[in-house]
Amino acid sequence: MTRRALIPVAVLAAILAGIQLAVSAAGRDYYLTQLIMSAYYAIVVMGLCLVMGYAGQISLGHAAFFAIGGYTSAALTTRNIPAAHDAAWSGVLRSAGLLWARPDLYGETLVTVSPWAAFVLAIALAVLVALLIGWPALRLKGHYLAMGTLGFGLIVYRIVLGTEFLGAADGITGVPPWEIGLGIVISERKAFRVVNYYFAWGLVLLVLLLLLNLVHSRVGRALRSIHGGEQAANAMGVNTAGYKLKAFVLSAALAAAAGCFLTHYNRGIGPSEAGALKSVRYVALVAAGGMANLWGVLFISTLLNFLSLRGFFGTFDHAAFGIILIAIISLTPEGPLAPVGRWLRRGRGPQPGTVRDDDTQG
Amino acid sequence: MKRWVLVPAVVVLASACLCPVSSLAWPWSRKAEEKAESVKIGAIFAVTGPASFLGAPEAKTAEMLVEKINAAGGVNGHKIELIVKDSGASPEKAVSFCKQLIEEDKVLAIIGPSTSGETMQIKPICEEEKMILVSCAAAEVIVNPVAKYVFKTPQKDSQAVTWIYQTMKDMGISKIAVLSGNTGFGQAGKKQLETMAPDFGINIAVNEVYDKGATDLTDILTKVKAGEVQAVVNWSIVPAQSIVAKNMKQIGMDAPLFQSHGFGNLKYVEQAGEAAEGILFPCGRLLAIDVLPDDHPQKAVLAKYKKDYEGKYNEPVSTFGGHAYDALMIVVKAIENAGSTDREKVRDAIESMKGFVGTGGTFNFSAEDHNGLDLGAFEMLTVKDGKFVLMEKK
Amino acid sequence: MSQILQYVFSGLTTGSIYAVVAIGFNLIYSTTGIINFAQGEFVMLGGMTAVSLSLFMPLPISIMIAVLVVAVCGGVLEIVFFRRLRSHSVLHMIIITIGLSIVIREAALHIWDEKVRSLPYFTGNECSSVKLLGAAISPQVFWVLGAVAVVVAALHCFLRYTLWGKAMRACSSNPIAAALAGINTSNMRTLSFAVSAGIGALAGCMISPISMSRYDMGTGLAIKGFAAAILGGLGNPMAAVFGGLAVGLAEAFSVIRLPAAYKDATAFAILLLALFVRPHGLFGSRAADEAREIAE
Secondary structure (H helix, E strand, O other): OOHHHHHHHHHHHHHHHHHHHHHHHOOOOOHHHHHHHHHHHHHHHHHHHHHHHHOOOOOOOOHHHHHHHHHHHHHHHHOOOHHHOOOHHHHHHHHOOOEEEEEOOOOOEEEEEOHHHHHHHHHHHHHHHHHHHHHHHOOOOHHHHHHHHHHHHHHHHHHHHHOHHHOHHHOEEOOOOEEEEOOEEEOOOHHHHHHHHHHHHHHHHHHHHHHHHHHOOHHHHHHHHHHHOHHHHHHOOOOHHHHHHHHHHHHHHHHHHHHHHHHHHHOEEOHHHHOHHHHHHHHHHHHHHOOOOHHHHHHHHHHHHHHHHOOOOHHHHHHHHHHHHHHHHHHOOOOOOHHHHHHHOOOOOOOOOOOOHHHOOO | OOHHHHHHHHHHHHHHHHHHHHOOOOHHHOOOOOOOOOEEEEEEEOOOOOOHHHHHHHHHHHHHHHHHHHHOOOEOOEOEEEEEEEOOOOHHHHHHHHHHHHHHOOOOEEEOOOOHHHHHHHHHHHHHOOOEEEEOOOOHHHOOOOOOOEEEOOOOHHHHHHHHHHHHHHHOOOEEEEEEEOOHHHHHHHHHHHHHHHHHOOEEEEEEEEOOOOOOOHHHHHHHHHOOOOEEEEEOOOOHHHHHHHHHHHOOOOOOEEEOHHHOEHHHHHHHHHHHOOOEEEEOHHHHHHHOOOOOOOHHHHHHHHHHHHHHHOOOOEHHHHHHHHHHHHHHHHHHHHOOOOHHHHHHHHHOOOOEEOOOOEEOOOOOOOOOOOHHHOEEEEEEOOEEEEOOOO | OHHHHHHHHHHHHHHHHHHHHHHHHHHHHHHHOOOOOOHHHHHHHHHHHHHHHOOOOOHHHHHHHHHHHHHHHHHHHHHHHHOOOOOOOHHHHHHHHHHHHHHHHHHHHHHOOOOOEOOOOOOOOOOOOEEEOOEEEOHHHHHHHHHHHHHHHHHHHHHHHOHHHHHHHHHHHOHHHHHHOOOOHHHHHHHHHHHHHHHHHHHHHHHHHHHOEOOOHHHHHHHHHHHHHHHHOOOOHHHHHHHHHHHHHHHHHHHHHOOHHHHHHHHHHHHHHHHHHOOOOOOOOHHHHHHHHHHO
């Protein structure tokens, strides 16, 4: 990546630090809470942007991956494994850091999977499911793909809602804080708030760099060629099926990771995180951000999630998302920031990184 | 549409949204509208969304009460400022709003949330931040283990189940079917039904969970009919409660139908029409005020609440709104008793409150009991001629 | 035996509801190539409007007016959102219809409120049932099935024998040629939306006594309706009916073996299976679908 391309990211980092300092100085660091939560949702949305905006594959079930990550993490770190209390093998696993013991509410010892191990398992599960679903599903086109992913998302929702082990309708609570090391603890306690803020947004910047790099590379061009015309891309020798699947799996892994972190931060997760409304919301945010526009998507996602989590829209929460979605898609399909971007880049010729949907078919 | 019209339009839209965010940059211009005299009480209700049958009446009740109290001069001379947040039954929103209410609005107490899932997510936060939480959700785990700052107003599910099973035992029923909705409420009830069945000699022959949005349940009821049970217990929310009743009659089942205390709204009887006749359920006395004797301690409170609510909102009262009534009025009474708005004193006042007459029953709190209701909070009601009446004991 | 029959009746009850939703999808898809995620909301609007109207007018009239009002809404929606946006890709269209379904649902919440309501039973009441060979079914189900049959027959006649119907079929098989032949394709699209919305509204009124109407009933129905339409094969109204009944029956019979908690997952699993194995549905044809794609 060129130095030049890194400048916007550095500017963003500076702005974020500035926000934190200003807010803490004014004694209002409660705003950081919603910013942290928005950061994790932004990771999911950016991953979806890769799939929808660049590869042109619609996925109406992405909340399911977030839920797979979050629920696996939550279930594994809260469910006691009675067999592991005194067994010799558990001692080995405990020293390897895969299991851990901690006291619970009643003073008894709880032996569960450790957060790191649960994290790895959660990502692995999400990747596996993405492969299993993605391979047949991505062969479908247009609305068939939309409905296939919707169906998949709903199945995960029903499983999560109907299974006792996963907390059924009440979800899982009491997820322990996660010590990542270097003094970073993922937990929503006030003492760790600033640390969590930098961690969450640091993660966002990392993902942003990763995706920007991807998009400007051979892989990114391959994805855009698929979006532009799959048959043509195939004719040119691009392994369309392979690239689509890889993009899908990567975005699933990102969503699952965000799910794990947010679950530890919130100390729990509920079935609402897996539902169709959440999936649709992610799609709305990608669309409102401009489809193939990582910066636009990041901006819109943070703004809208922040406002929604603060109750800005009151009882019109879902309606606001619907209206914004329709307005932006109808009026500025490339996203509200696109005109600004074009003005900034005037006189420099066509730029990579944005896909104009009017010259794609189907 | 020309781009140069669009761009400013979008920019204006974006800035309109950014205004609240821009208050970040000008914290010093925070309006000094925090009325020096008013007491802030926060409320998290699921006014819209899948639990709106709980949250909407709760929010309406709370708003109505605050209006009345303020019109009469407030509590101890302070006006109450009620801040209601609509969580849509999402636990992550409940967490976010809880933190907002605690840190930004600095409320004295929080009433709600409406569902058990949300309450359990914010219980540790409230406990750590020493914020009084009076929940309107029913799960046992909310007050067991007891957390110093967390209380709840709905009756215990186990007490409702005790009433149902006791009645069944009196009726000589021992083989039943249990149907429950896949909501938190349904699952909590199912657990209690399963746990307590052996104590009353009840055998659950068919045990099924269905989706709360199901439009027709004849297939599940066919399975129940095949099980040849003597009674059916349905633990769910609308509309399933009425659908189960109708479907049972349609496929020709005569076994008595018991419902949970969630059946507590005359509208559900209307929806089930003729099929509602004879349904039995344990309920707070709010729904059978007319048959209470005049000297019953709850009668005056219930009658006033019913009159005010139905007069203002033109819809029948429900026991769910009653939970919010109890929550808010307990906080108000505690402020009166404590004579101050210091949170610790108010908390102590709640915990030591005895004999508080609410819609759910008469509350007697203690350090071990943060719910305050016992078996006497319930009555067994049945439906006769489209109205709720007390069940006659044979 | 009577037990099996009872499951069949149960499946037919829910299946007929899915069938009518599926027919609506089919119609819009055939004529415009758009999958209308808001179809379920038309069903909801029909029921809710009729319930409100029935408070001051007789039942048959409230139903007719409700159907007309919702049909007009459907047409207006098409004019406002889709006519100007012809050039947008499939992705955009899908997203707009999703946005519309959300907005309509929330609007319904604020216009009416969260309570459940229903029309009275057309014949009999909540307890009445017709006994057939030892199993029982509510008379309202016959109304629903009857409505489905009437709709399919009427649609068939409309599409085959009237000028407008033939124009719609021309638009669906080759829009460019139809335009060249002088057919106003934009008006045909609006008409198809209006008719589809009307059909949905009628369905909403028919099922209101059985399943009751509330503001968020549309989403679940829409999804099951899709599954039905895809199972049958997009582009064929009869196939949509078959798909709907098949999904309903599959759900009902799944209760025998699986815990009822996973009953809904059955419909979605069928959807996924159909999409992976035979995306064009049991009765659709690959050629018809590909012809659409090239023509677009």
